[in-house]
Amino acid sequence: MTPFHTSSLRVVLLGAGRVASQLGPALVQAGHQVVHIWSRTTASAEALAALLPGAQVLPSLDMASLPVADVYLLAVPDAAIPVLLAQAHFPANALVAHTSGTVPLSVFSGCPEVRGGVFYPLQTFSQGRDVDWQTVPLCIEATGPAAEELLLALGATLSRSVQRVGTPQRQSIHIAAVFACNFTNHLLGISHALLQQQALPLALLGPLLQETVEKALAYPPFTVQTGPAARHDTPTLDRHRAALAGHTQWLEIYNLLTDSIQRQGTGLPANNQGPVKL
Template sequence: MRIGLFGTGRVATALGPALVAAGHALIFVAGRTPASALALAALAPGCVALSLPLAQALPPADLYLLAVPDAAVPNLLAAVAWPSGALVAHLAGALPVAVFAAQPQVRGGVLYPLQTFSPGRAINWPAVPLFVEAPDAAAEVQLLALAHSLSQHVARLDSAQRLRLHLGAVFASNFTNHVLGIAHQLLGEAGLSFDLLAPLVRETVDKALGAQLGPFAVQTGPAARHDTPTLAAHAAALVAHPAWQTLYTQLTQSIQAAEAATVARPLSPA
């Protein structure tokens, strides 16, 4: 496919070379910073760099991908003179496909990669789940074909399901990373290496992912044990970090509420 890519951030920087490696032609890269657009365009033979807002007509392409922040998508859609019938897809998890309704001249769709992207981290694209949505049947076929060229895990997903998936991903990835950051700082303040937690974190994640009844069923720790003295000692140790102290209390209450709900839930008949 001939693809035009809008965006030069983390997702675009990872996706652009992957598209080329999969055999697609990256026609242009458009970004607000000329230097970043040039750097990404240089990775694809014959690709040109464009600056936003566009000062020239949009180069023809089979697909235009919007790898830009969610909040920027509506303005970008309104600002570009799209060719009639152009296939345009965003890559956002929480943005509904209905965002394209204000631009009836385009065929809108979604190509959502369920992954975290960071500078310097290589992405194993065949293992990245890709989710496609498009009201137009022909657009869906094209997006599914593109997704299958990149990943071994491709599925259709509507906007409501994708929003719930994105919400779950924020809890599983972003919030987990933040809590690990708190642990990193707490250990650092005590002169301890963060590496000490690595075996525990790996076992926790492996156990949660493999739990037949879900992660709540394998919850451990002082909150699950209702270990009041330990909970009090931890809260006292967080006196220098009142926001984290509040978070600790809230998470403790959430764990205990989840445990109570699990215990109260009647067993399903065999």
């Protein structure tokens, strides 16, 4: 972690979606100034600006030069990043960083007039749910050491976990995050729907989910795999498949995951005590 510290920075936030709506207030709380906000939807920019003292809405990017700031953060969908970079006119030598987990640093190669960077928060963001930014890992990358130091220092005002992460590693992190977060949430959605069919709450699975996550963080997850697929419990697998017969898409997912678990290995945990049955 860099020892470099920064005072209050002037930030222009381009985007007003789920990431920006959480990042903007976090920046202000950390002592920075979000001086301007732009969004493709003006109403979204106005709603976010209303929460940030002194923030003004940029009605358009079609101007000779954007207002001067210390950092320009691009919190927009991945596909919009190259479009925005081509459209916006940043001041010479501006520090411009996107918040994407997958877009490479090389996206700035066509913008030699700016210093490009990445300011990627490894977290899921939803409207109406605040996150503890002190716990959010921030992955930093930049085209030059000075820009990188400034982004590291900015990150350190928000989070206790800030580190340099190159594009290949960041992209791998993002894929892993999709499996851990997005796919897991979809599976929980299926679990919720199955329980609702029996008038049961998803909260019933709460202790199981907590133990699953804690165990996966304590041991290599493949080594603590449990369940009928891991123990090749064919009668149970067949009963599950029969119960899912009316949900062909869910049955396909069930079969794919069962096959993946069985191909991965025996499911023996690191202590070799054998998997706990569920």
